Amino acid sequence: MNKSIMGLALASLLGASQVASALTVGFSQVGSESGWRTTFSESVKAEADKRGIDLKFSDAQQKQENQIKAIRSFIAQGVDAIVVAPVVETGWRPVLMEARRARIPVVIVDRNVAVNNDQLYVTRIAPNFVDEGRKAANWLMDATDGQCDIVELQGTVGSSAAIGRMEGFNEVIGKYEGAKIVRSQTAEFTRAKGKEVMESILKAEGGGKELCALWTHNDEMALGAIQAIREAGLKPGEDILVVSVDAVDDIFSALKAGDVNASVEMSPHLGGPAFDVIEAYLDGKRDFEKWMVMDGRIFTQENYQDEYELRKSQ
Amino acid sequence: MRYKDLSPAVRRSLWPIIGLFVLLLANVLISPEFFSIEIKDGRFYGSLIDVMNRAAPVALLAIGMTLVIATGGVDLSVGSVMAIAGAVSAGLIVGGVDNIAIVIGGGLLAGVAAGFVNGFLVGYFGIQPIVATLILMVAGRGIAQLINSGQIVTFHHEAFEYLGVGYLFGLPFPIILVIITFVLVQLLMRRTALGLFVEGVGANASASHYIGINDKLIKLMVYCVSGLCAAVAGMIAAADIGGSDANNAGLWLELDAILAVVIGGASLMGGRFSVFLSIIGALIIQALTITIILSGVPPKFNLLIKAAAIIVILLLQSPEFHRQIARFKKAGGAQS
Numbered sequence: 001m002n003k004s005i006m007g008l009a010l011a012s013l014l015g016a017s018q019v020a021s022a023l024t025v026g027f028s029q030v031g032s033e034s035g036w037r038t039t040f041s042e043s044v045k046a047e048a049d050k051r052g053i054d055l056k057f058s059d060a061q062q063k064q065e066n067q068i069k070a071i072r073s074f075i076a077q078g079v080d081a082i083v084v085a086p087v088v089e090t091g092w093r094p095v096l097m098e099a100r101r102a103r104i105p106v107v108i109v110d111r112n113v114a115v116n117n118d119q120l121y122v123t124r125i126a127p128n129f130v131d132e133g134r135k136a137a138n139w140l141m142d143a144t145d146g147q148c149d150i151v152e153l154q155g156t157v158g159s160s161a162a163i164g165r166m167e168g169f170n171e172v173i174g175k176y177e178g179a180k181i182v183r184s185q186t187a188e189f190t191r192a193k194g195k196e197v198m199e200s201i202l203k204a205e206g207g208g209k210e211l212c213a214l215w216t217h218n219d220e221m222a223l224g225a226i227q228a229i230r231e232a233g234l235k236p237g238e239d240i241l242v243v244s245v246d247a248v249d250d251i252f253s254a255l256k257a258g259d260v261n262a263s264v265e266m267s268p269h270l271g272g273p274a275f276d277v278i279e280a281y282l283d284g285k286r287d288f289e290k291w292m293v294m295d296g297r298i299f300t301q302e303n304y305q306d307e308y309e310l311r312k313s314q
Numbered sequence: 315m316r317y318k319d320l321s322p323a324v325r326r327s328l329w330p331i332i333g334l335f336v337l338l339l340a341n342v343l344i345s346p347e348f349f350s351i352e353i354k355d356g357r358f359y360g361s362l363i364d365v366m367n368r369a370a371p372v373a374l375l376a377i378g379m380t381l382v383i384a385t386g387g388v389d390l391s392v393g394s395v396m397a398i399a400g401a402v403s404a405g406l407i408v409g410g411v412d413n414i415a416i417v418i419g420g421g422l423l424a425g426v427a428a429g430f431v432n433g434f435l436v437g438y439f440g441i442q443p444i445v446a447t448l449i450l451m452v453a454g455r456g457i458a459q460l461i462n463s464g465q466i467v468t469f470h471h472e473a474f475e476y477l478g479v480g481y482l483f484g485l486p487f488p489i490i491l492v493i494i495t496f497v498l499v500q501l502l503m504r505r506t507a508l509g510l511f512v513e514g515v516g517a518n519a520s521a522s523h524y525i526g527i528n529d530k531l532i533k534l535m536v537y538c539v540s541g542l543c544a545a546v547a548g549m550i551a552a553a554d555i556g557g558s559d560a561n562n563a564g565l566w567l568e569l570d571a572i573l574a575v576v577i578g579g580a581s582l583m584g585g586r587f588s589v590f591l592s593i594i595g596a597l598i599i600q601a602l603t604i605t606i607i608l609s610g611v612p613p614k615f616n617l618l619i620k621a622a623a624i625i626v627i628l629l630l631q632s633p634e635f636h637r638q639i640a641r642f643k644k645a646g647g648a649q650s
Contacts, residue, residue, distance in 0.1 A: 034561060038464040157614050186613035190562040191466070191555045196368055200607040203361050204345050220466070224555055231479070233354060250468050250557075 024054045025278060026074030027083045030110075031062045034189075035220075035248060036268055040085075040110070044271035051275055064088055068095045075102045081278040082106045085270075089114040096120040105281050109270045111160065122281055123288040125273050127266050127296060129164025135264045135298050136165070136243045137172035140213055143241060143261070146176035148212040151201055151240075152184040153194055153225060155217035162186075165217050165245060182211070187221045194224030202232045209234070213241040219251040219263055226259045237261055247299050252308040255301060265296035326579045329631035330594045333577070337601045337623075338362075345608045358484045361604060369600035370488035371396070371547035371564070375571035376578070376592040377492075377499055378540030383575050385533055386516045386584025387436055387443035389540045392571055394454025395428045396548030396564030401461040403549050404558035407469040414473040421549045422542060428454065429541020430534070437533035447537075451568065458560035468557040478553030488550045492593065495543060499589055512536060516584025570599055577627060598627065 025048065032038050041057070048055035056079060058070035064087050074082050075098055082104055086092065092113045099106050100120055108124040115121075140148060150173070155162030173179040183201050187193040194216065202208040208229065214236075216222040222244035226236035236242050236259045244251070247265040254260040277288060299307060320328070341348040341361070351360035375392045382389045399421040406417045428450055435446035480487035503509030514522040515529045523529045544564075552558045576582065577598055578591030602623055606616050629635045 032459065032464045035464075035466045154613055157616075183610060184613070185607055185610075186616065188562075191557060191559060192551060192562065195555060197607055199364055199368075200361065200604050203347070203364065204608045204610070206347070220559075223557075227479075227555065232359075250466070 022052055022054050023081070023278070023282070024056065024077075024079045025081050025083060025275070026056045026058070026070070026077070026079040028058045028060060028067045028070040028074075028085065030060055030067075030085050030087045032059065036246060036266070039248075040268035040270060043269045044083075044274075047269075047271035047275060053275060060087060062087055064091060071095050071099065071106075075099055075104060078102075079104060080282065083274050083278075084108055084113075085110045086113050087111070093117075093120070105278065107274050107277055109274055118290050123277055123290060123292055125270055125277070125292045125294060127294045129161050130168035130171075131293070132245045132264045132266060132296060133165035133168025133170075134172050135168075135296070136215060136245060136262065137169040139262045139264075139298055139300065140215065140241065140243050141172060141176055141179060144179070144212055147178035148173075148176075148241075149180065149182045149210060150213045150215050151198075151205070151211055152181050153197060153214070153216040153221045154184060154186040155189045155221075157186050159189075162217050169215060181215075187216070187224070189218050189220060191220045191224035194221030195228045196224075198225035198228035199231070202228060202234075207234075208232055208240060211240050213243065216242070216244040219244050219246040219248045222260055222263075223250055223254060226254065230259075247296070247307075249311055252299075252304055252311060255299060255304040256308060258301065262298055262300045264298045267294050267296055270294065326631070327588065327591055329627075330577055330579060330591050330598065333627040333630065334594055334598050334601060337598060337605060341601070341605050341608065344605060348608070353484070356484055357481050361608070363486065363489075365597060365601050365604055366489050366492075367486040368604070369596045370486075370492050371550055372567055372570045372574055372599060373492045373593045373596035374495060374543045374547040374550075375540075375567055376574035376596045377495055377589055378536075378543030379568075379571040379575050380578070380580060380587050380589050380592040381499070381503075381512055381536040382443070382540045383572070383580055383582060384512045384516045384584055384587035385536050386519065387533065387536070388447065388572065388582070389432060389537060389544075390444065390447040390568050391428060391432060391450035391454055392540060392544040392547075393564035393566060393568040394451050394458065395425055395541055395544035396551060396567065397458035397558075397560050398428060398454055398461070399424050399545035399548035400552030400558040400563050401458040401467070401560050403474065404467040404469050404552055405461050407471045407474060408467055412471075414471075417471070417474050418477075418549065422545050425541040425543075425545020425548070426538055427541070428544070429538035432541065433534035433537030436537065437530040455560065458558075458563070462558055462560045464560075466557050466559045466561075470556060474549075475553045475556055478550050478555070488554075491546060491550065495546065496589060496593060499539070503589070508532075513585055513587065516587075570596075573624065574599055577624070577631075579631060599624075 027044055029041050045055060060066035067087060071082060082099060084106060089112050093115050096106060096115060106121045108121050110126055185197050187197040205211055214225055216225060222242055226242060229236040229240055234240055242260045243262045245264045245266055247263045251260055251263045348361045351358050351362060379389055402424045403417050403421040406420050411417055432447050432450060435441045436443050476487060482490045511527050511532050514527055515532045519529050548564060551563050574595030575592045577595035578588060580587045602620055606619055
C-alpha cells in the first residue's frame with residue numbers, strides 16, 4: 001500500500017518535472033490534401049523539434065468529428081496548449097468551451113472559426129486572402145500601367161480562398177479604366193484543370209494574342225496554364241504575364257525560367273508564430289490581437305533568387 | 315425509312331451520335347471558330363482537337379469500363395488506379411530510371427495488379443463489384459499519396475511526357491492511344507468469341523457457367539483490362555502536366571467513365587455492349603465541358619448546365635420516354 005502511494009507520488013513528481021522542462025502542444029491538422037498542407041504540417045513538426053516542444057500531431061482526414069475527438073483527447077491528456085487548423089468554420093463552440101474550462105489555451109491557425117465569443121481562443125493566425133488578391137492586382141497594375149485584358153482562373157467555386165482573392169483583386173483593378181477581366185472560369189486549384197481550361201480560353205479569345213495577363217488563384221493552376229500558353233505558340237511571362245498566389249517550391253523554377261512573373265507568398269510556416277503566441281501566453285501575456293495576419297511577400301523576377309537558393313538548400 | 319423500321323442496334327446508336335452532333339452545333343453558335351482547325355508547325359490545332367485530346371483519359375477508362383459493365387459489374391477504382399499508375403511512373407523517373415520501357419512498364423504493371431485484385435475479389439470470391447472496387451477506390455488514392463509522400467511530384471522526362479503532349483501524324487498522342495486501344499479491344503472482342511463470352515456472362519452468369527464458359531476467368535480478365543486502360547489514362551494525365559498529383563489525378567473520373575458507358579447505351583445490368591458508343595459518350599461529356607468554358611457563363615453554373623444536358627441526352631435515348639411521347643401524341647391526335 002505504502003509502496004504504491006510512493007510510486008504514485010514519484011510518478012507525479014516525474015511528470016511535473018517533465019512538464020516544467022518541455023511544453024506539450026496538441027496540433028489538430030485538417031489533413032494532407034495538398035502540397036501546401038503537407039509543407040505546413042512538416043514545418044510545424046520541424047519548428048516543434050527545434051524548440052524542444054513535445055508535439056502531439058493529429059491528422060483529421062478532412063473531418064471535423066475527428067478534429068473534435070482529437071481536441072478532447074488533448075484536453076484529457078492535459079496538454080499545455082492546443083493548436084487547431086479547422087476544416088470548417090462552424091460547430092466549434094462546445095469543444096472550445098471544454099478547453100476553456102480545462103484552462104488550456106487554443107490557437108487557431110489558417111482557416112477561421114465562427115464563434116460569437118472570441119474569448120474562446122487566444123488568437124487566430126492566418127493569411128488574409130483579400131489582401132493577397134490586392135497585392136497581385138497592385139503588382140499587375142504597376143507592371144502594365146493599368147492597361148490590361150485579364151484572364152482569371154478561379155479556385156474551387158465557393159472556397160474562402162477563391163472568394164477572398166477574387167474580391168481583393170477586383171477591388172484594385174476596379175480603379176483602373178483600362179483594366180478588365182475578359183474571361184473567368186474555375187480550374188479547381190489543380191494543375192491539370194489549369195491547363196485544360198486555359199487551352200479552351202485561348203481558343204475562345206482568338207489564340208490569345210490580345211490578352212495581356214493571366215491571374216490565377218493558386219500556383220498549381222498557373223503551372224498548368226503556362227503549358228497551355230506555350231503550346232498555343234505564345235511565350236508565358238512575356239506575351240501573357242502570369243501572376244498567382246502561394247509561392248510553392250515549383251513556382252520558383254517557373255520564375256527562374258521566366259514563365260511566371262509574380263507570385264504572392266502564402267506562407268505555410270504557421271508553426272513558428274503559433275508557438276511564439278503560446279509561449280508568450282504561458283508567460284502571462286493576455287492582450288493578443290484576435291487575428292494576426294500572416295503577411296506574405298510577393299516574389300517577382302527581380303527578387304526570387306535568394307528565396308530560391310534558400311529552398312533549394314533545404 | 316421511318317424510325318420504328320430501323321433495327322434496334324441502329325436505333326440504339328443513333329441517339330448518342332445525334333447528341334454529340336447537337337452539342338457540336340451548339341458550339342458553333344457560341345463561338346464560330348469552334349470548327350476551324352489550323353495547322354500550326356505541322357500539328358492540327360483547334361477546339362475539336364481539344365475535345366478529343368481532353369476526352370482521351372475518360373475514353374480510355376470508358377473502354378475498360380464498358381467490358382466490366384457488360385459482365386454486370388462496375389469498376390469504381392479506375393480514378394484511383396490512374397493516380398497510382400501516374401505516381402509509380404513519376405516515382406521511377408524521379409528515382410533515376412531513364413529507360414522509358416521500365417517507366418511505362420511500371421505504370422502498366424501497377425494497373426494490371428490493381429485490376430487483378432478487383433477481378434479476383436469479384437470473380438473468385440463473389441464479392442459485389444461495387445464493394446470490391448470501392449476498396450481500391452478509397453485505398454488506392456492513399457497508396458498513390460504514399461508513393462508520392464503526400465507531395466505533387468514534378469518530373470522532366472521527354473520520352474515519357476510524349477504520352478501526354480506528343481504529336482503523331484499531326485494529332486495529339488493521347489488520341490492515337492485511344493484509337494490503338496479501341497482497335498485492339500474491338501479485335502479481341504469481335505474477331506474472337508471473347509466478346510460473346512463477356513456478353514453471355516453479363517446476361518446470365520450461371521447459364522454461361524453451365525454451357526462451359528469460365529465465367530470467373532472472364533470476370534478476372536475484364537477487370538485486368540480495365541486496370542490496364544486506367545493505367546494508360548493515368549500516365550497520360552501525369553505526362554500531360556509533367557507531374558503526379560495523387561490527390562487530384564483521376565478524381566471522380568470513374569463516374570464520368572460510367573456515365574460515358576451509359577450514354578453509349580449499355581445497360582448497367584450487363585449484356586450487350588458497344589465500345590465505340592462508349593467513346594462517343596466520353597466525347598459528349600468533354601464537348602459539354604468545353605462548351606461551358608467557351609460560353610463564358612459564371613463557373614458556379616457549370617455543374618448545373620452539365621447535369622441538365624446529360625438528363626436531356628439520357629431521356630432522348632430512353633425507349634420508355636419514346637413510348638410516352640408517342641402515347642402523348644396519339645392522345646393529342648384523338649382529341650383534335
